[in-house]
Structure formats: C-alpha cells, structure tokens
Amino acid sequence: MDDTQSGAAVHAEPALAEYEESFAATIARDQRVEPRDWMPDGYRKTLIRQIAQHAHSEIIGMQPEGDWITRAPSLRRKAILFAKVQDEAGHGLYLYSAAETLGVDRDDLTTRLIEGRQKYSSIFNYPTPTFADVGVIGWFVDGAAICNQVPLCRSSYGPYARAMVRICKEESFHQRQGYELLMTMMRGTEAQRAMVQDAVDRWWWPSLMMFGPPDGNSPNSAASMAWKIKRHSNDELRRRFVDMTVPQAQKLGVTLPDPELRWNEAEGRHDFGTPDWDELTRVITGDGPCNEERVRRRREAHEEGAWVREAAAAHAAKQAARTREGAAA
Numbered sequence: 001m002d003d004t005q006s007g008a009a010v011h012a013e014p015a016l017a018e019y020e021e022s023f024a025a026t027i028a029r030d031q032r033v034e035p036r037d038w039m040p041d042g043y044r045k046t047l048i049r050q051i052a053q054h055a056h057s058e059i060i061g062m063q064p065e066g067d068w069i070t071r072a073p074s075l076r077r078k079a080i081l082f083a084k085v086q087d088e089a090g091h092g093l094y095l096y097s098a099a100e101t102l103g104v105d106r107d108d109l110t111t112r113l114i115e116g117r118q119k120y121s122s123i124f125n126y127p128t129p130t131f132a133d134v135g136v137i138g139w140f141v142d143g144a145a146i147c148n149q150v151p152l153c154r155s156s157y158g159p160y161a162r163a164m165v166r167i168c169k170e171e172s173f174h175q176r177q178g179y180e181l182l183m184t185m186m187r188g189t190e191a192q193r194a195m196v197q198d199a200v201d202r203w204w205w206p207s208l209m210m211f212g213p214p215d216g217n218s219p220n221s222a223a224s225m226a227w228k229i230k231r232h233s234n235d236e237l238r239r240r241f242v243d244m245t246v247p248q249a250q251k252l253g254v255t256l257p258d259p260e261l262r263w264n265e266a267e268g269r270h271d272f273g274t275p276d277w278d279e280l281t282r283v284i285t286g287d288g289p290c291n292e293e294r295v296r297r298r299r300e301a302h303e304e305g306a307w308v309r310e311a312a313a314a315h316a317a318k319q320a321a322r323t324r325e326g327a328a329a
C-alpha cells in the first residue's frame with residue numbers, strides 16, 4: 001500500500017529535476033538566489049570559494065596600507081588612512097557574513113586562510129616602501145576593485161550582491177582619496193613627483209593581474225558567468241580598467257609603464273601589453289615578495305585576538321542567559 005492509498009495527506013518532495021528547473025528559471029529571469037533556496041552544489045562551492053577569497057583579500061589588504069598609519073605625514077592623512085583601513089575590516093566582515101549564509105563557518109575560513117588552503121588577492125603580496133604607495137593603492141587597487149565589484153552588485157546570489165553595494169560606495173571614496181593624495185604629491189617637490197612615478201611603475205602590472213588570468217586560462221569563468229555570479233570576463237574588466245585609468249594618468253602627469261599602451265581608434269579602446277602571467281602564478285601560489293609575511297601576521301593577529309573572541313562569546317552567553325531568565329520570570 002502506498003501513501004495515497006493510506007489516505008494520509010501527502011506532501012511529496014519535488015524531484016531534483018524540479019529544483020534544478022526552478023533554480024535555472026531564477027537565474028534566467030535575473031532574480032536573486034537566496035540562502036534558503038535550493039542551489040546546485042557547484043554553485044554553492046563556487047560562491048564559498050569566491051566570497052571567502054574576497055573576504056580574506058579585504059582583511060589581508062589592511063596590512064600594506066596599515067603599515068603607514070603610524071608614519072602618515074600629517075594628522076589629516078593619518079585620520080583618512082585609519083578610516084580607510086577600518087573600512088576594509090568592515091568589508092571583510094560583511095563578506096564573511098555573506099559566506100556564512102552558505103553554511104560555512106567564519107572560524108573555519110580563517111583557519112583555511114592561515115593554513116594556506118584558501119587564496120587572497122595577489123595584489124596584497126607587494127610591499128609599500130613609500131607613502132606614495134598608499135596613494136597608488138587607492139587609485140589603482142581600489143579603482144580595479146570598483147571595475148571588478150560594481151558588476152558583482154548584480155551577482156545572482158542575494159547576500160553577496162547586497163554586501164557589494166555598500167562596499168562599492170566605500171571603494172569609490174577610497175579611490176578618490178588615493179588620487180587626491182597623488183595630486184597633492186604631484187604639486188609638491190621633484191622628489192615627491194619621482195616617488196609617485198616610482199610607485200606607479202611598481203603597481204601598474206600587479207594591478208592588471210588583480211583581474212585574474214586571461215580568459216583562455218580562467219577555469220572558473222564559464223560556470224561563474226553561466227550562473228551570473230560573474231557578469232563580465234577577466235579580460236573585459238581589465239580592459240575597462242585600462243580605459244578608465246589612462247586619462248586619469250594623463251591628468252595626474254605620470255607615465256604608465258607600458259610601451260605598447262596606445263589608443264585604438266577603430267575599436268574605441270586602448271591596446272596594451274601583456275602582464276607577466278608567470279609572475280601572477282608565482283604570487284598566487286605563495287611565492288610573491290610578501291606572501292610569507294602577510295600570512296604570518298594574519299596568523300599572529302588571529303592568535304593574539306583569541307581572548308577578545310572568548311570574551312565576546314562569554315558576554316553573549318551571559319546576555320542570552322539573562323534574556324532567558326527575564327522571559328521565565
């Protein structure tokens with residue numbers, strides 16, 4: 001006798017195919033997938049990978065600029081830099097929260113980062129030897145982040161897309177503060193102008209690498225674009241960044257270190273040289289100039305912060321117990 005014959009109310013579980021169909025329809029209609037919706041394992045896994053890497057990048061990204069907080073040349077510059085670095089911490093927190101909606105634990109993600117099992121952006125493995133680096137990070141790195149992340153505000157996964165809206169607003173302020181800092185230095189002494197040009201020379205190519213490997217060598221792109229997690233290819237966003245940055249460089253009065261860079265009238269965009277993809281591979285696989293230092297400092301900060309996490313957990317437990325007692329009284 002089956003359930004129908006027993007007379008019991010039957011709520012049959014939809015078949016897997018129905019879930020898949022409904023997910024595909026949500027994507028096709030450009031609607032958002034939300035945490036409680038059914039999603040394919042691959043979609044969930046890709047999101048966890050990308051969002052966790054993104055969160056780690058924000059947190060590790062506090063280090064290169066954070067190194068200048070105690071050495072900023074004026075109170076105003078110190079306050080600006082302090083606020084910016086604090087914003088990056090906030091971005092990391094929104095993103096870890098978005099990742100947690102997919103069923104992973106933030107503590108576990110941090111462990112994966114400090115054990116070298118998860119990546120973070122290649123760009124944060126380069127040193128910041130002068131204060132001009134702070135300006136160039138704002139201009140190039142936050143500028144590249146805006147090109148890459150504005151389309152992520154339309155990403156198909158709701159919590160990720162919503163986190164990106166606020167992050168992008170803040171990145172836009174970060175980019176402008178960097179450019180304004182550089183403008184000020186360019187109006188200064190010959191030595192300051194040389195310092196800006198030197199920082200531009202060092203950061204240009206690594207900034208182009210932030211967008212990831214070329215499309216022909218980007219194993220995750222096809223699925224991510226079909227799922228509308230990514231809206232544009234790595235090369236397309238890289239081109240947009242170049243087109244956006246060239247006129248800004250002209251206005252600033254610096255030279256971008258690429259002899260192949262020129263306007264292509266027929267295509268209405270710039271032609272530019274090829275980044276050193278071997279360098280990107282080395283940096284991503286742990287062999288960049290600062291990888292070891294970045295991860296070590298992250299590990300130390302995590303260990304030194306253990307007492308804060310314990311105190312916060314104890315406080316939360318006490319509050320919850322008080323609320324329960326209050327409800328019972």
Ligand code: BYC
Pocket residue numbers: 049050053054055057058059061062088119120121122123141142145148209210211212213217218219220221224230234284
């Ligand atoms: N660095 O198939 P692909 C910020 C990896 S924070 C390291 O093209 P995908 C800021 C990639 O993960 C900015 N790894 O991958 C913070 C993959 O490895 P796995 C951070 C890279 O995901 C503080 C493999 O290479 N932004 O702005 O389709 C201060 C093959 O690549 C990189 C984000 O995280 C790289 N540059 O595309 C200031 C944005 N490139 O995982 C500023 C969100 C590639 O298969 N992420 N890899 O082992 C994305 O948009 C995409 O994940 C990427 C890569 C475009 C980065």
